[in-house]
Amino acid sequence: MGLVTGITSAAVGIVSPFLAHTVSGTGSLLNSTILAPYSRTQENDADAIGQLLAIKSGWTPEGITTFLNTLDRETERKGQEGDQFSFFATHPSTPKRVKATEVRAGELNAEKKFQQKRYLIAKNHKAFLNKFNGLIVGSDARQGVIVEQNFLHPTMNIGLTFPGDWKISNQPQYVSAVNKQKDGLLILELQGEGNDPVKAAHDFLNKAKIANQSVSKLSIGGFSASQVTINKSRQEAIITWVAFQKQMFRLTSINKNLAATNRRDIKKSIATFHQLxxxxxxxxxxxxxxxxxxxxxxxxxxxxxxxGSEWDKESCAIANNLQADVSLKKGQLIKVVISEPFKYGSTEITR
Structure with a gap:
């Protein structure tokens, strides 16, 4: 995210080293590094180990070949050759690699010691596909969703509206937004249990070793809150704590351009914290x-x-190992992705 936001923890550290650690966390937010691609030798070794484990467990070793072909087809369709976040950016795929998995599968199937009865997890293809029916695809809505500029979290029962032109990123530990100029940042995260935002602010200041700093007591969305504004080296950090349903939420903002409208946008956004x-x-x-x-x-x-699927025909064709212009047969089972209303109170485990 450091490349996305343009705000480094070093800059935040000018205000406070502790704040820099708070904002950057373990490095996943502002100081993340791009993983170096795996070598072809490493990938080949991993393929070999995976296929061996598969056949020892009674599964077909040919599955990885189909998997790689499907991924390659999807990557080519999206033109992701230059996309650092694509699977093949760190996991190189070549015709030789795919061919190697085919040859290896044939060799493993020919070995007598592996010629055992395969485990059947379904009696037929339809029963097999039904095991995946209802599988969550993409982001789990229980972790929060972005609707236009609104962050809505159904399990925490909270909402927040980010500035209209800020880019939002929802991560497991936080949700953040950065402006187009990349000199303004706002982060929302769950700090933990608590119902005293003023105490939370003082605890923070003590740990950050920031002295002579006042704490403002206020109300946001009808809930008790506190706020601290720290100015140093032409940068401003506004940190806000909101107590909601025995949980303490913290909003941390960094403004590197005090002459811009960042402060107004940040404060306006903080004030939108509310119950869903x-x-x-x-x-x-x-x-x-x-x-x-x-x-x-x-x-x-x-x-x-x-x-009513939002999938395009190319994505559907690739997922079903078909050509996009195919004429389907009666009763042919097709995998599709459908957006459905969120089920509140669900205790399902994401597969």
């Missing part, structure tokens, strides 16, 4: 994998439109 409203809860959707039975002669595009 009924209309907002209805906007929260969860993408799930569904197994759909095709109609005779139906195209992939027609099927997607019929079931």
């Amino acid at each position: 409203r009924s209309k907002e809860k209805m906007k929260i959707k969860q993408q799930r994998l569904r197994i759909i039975s095709a109609r005779s002669g139906e195209s992939i595009s027609a099927l997607l439109k019929r079931v």
Whole structure:
């Protein structure tokens, strides 16, 4: 995220070394480094070990070949050759690598010591696909969703509106937003249990070794809150604590351009912290994998439109190992992704 925000923890450290640690966390937010790509030798070794483990467990070793071909096809479609976040940016795929998995699978299948009865997890293909029906695809809505400029968290029951043109990133430990000029940052995170925001502020100042700093007591969204503003070296940090349902939430902002409108946007955004409203809860959707039975002669595009899937036909074709212009058979089972209303109170485990 350091490359995205343009705000380094070194700059934050001018205000306070402790604040720099607070904002950057373990380095995942502002000081993250891009993992170096794996070598082809490492990938080949990993493939070999994976295929060996698969056949020893009674599974087919050919699965990795199909997997790599599918990933390669999806990556090529999206033109992600220069995308540092694509799978193949750190996991090189070449025709030789794919061919090696095919050859290795044949060798393993030929070895007598591995010729055992395969474990059957389903009696037929339909039963197998049904095991994946309802699988969460993409981000888990229970970890919060972004709807326009609104961050909505259904399990914590909170909402926050970020400035209109700021780029939002939702991570497991926090949600953050940065402005276009990359000189303004706002982070929302759960600090832990607590119901005294003033005490939380003083505890923070003591740990940060920041003396002679006043703490303002205020109300945000009808909830008790406190706020500290720290100015140093032409930078400003506004740290806010909000007590909500016995939990302490912290909003940390960094403003590197005091002459800009950042302060206004930041304070306006902080003031939007609130308990989720009924209309907002209805906007929260969860993408799930569904197994759909095709109609005779139906195209992939027609099927997607019929079931209300947001997938494009290319994505659906790749996921089902089909060509995009294929004419489907009656009863042919097709995997699709559908956005469905979020189920409150769900205790399911993401697979």
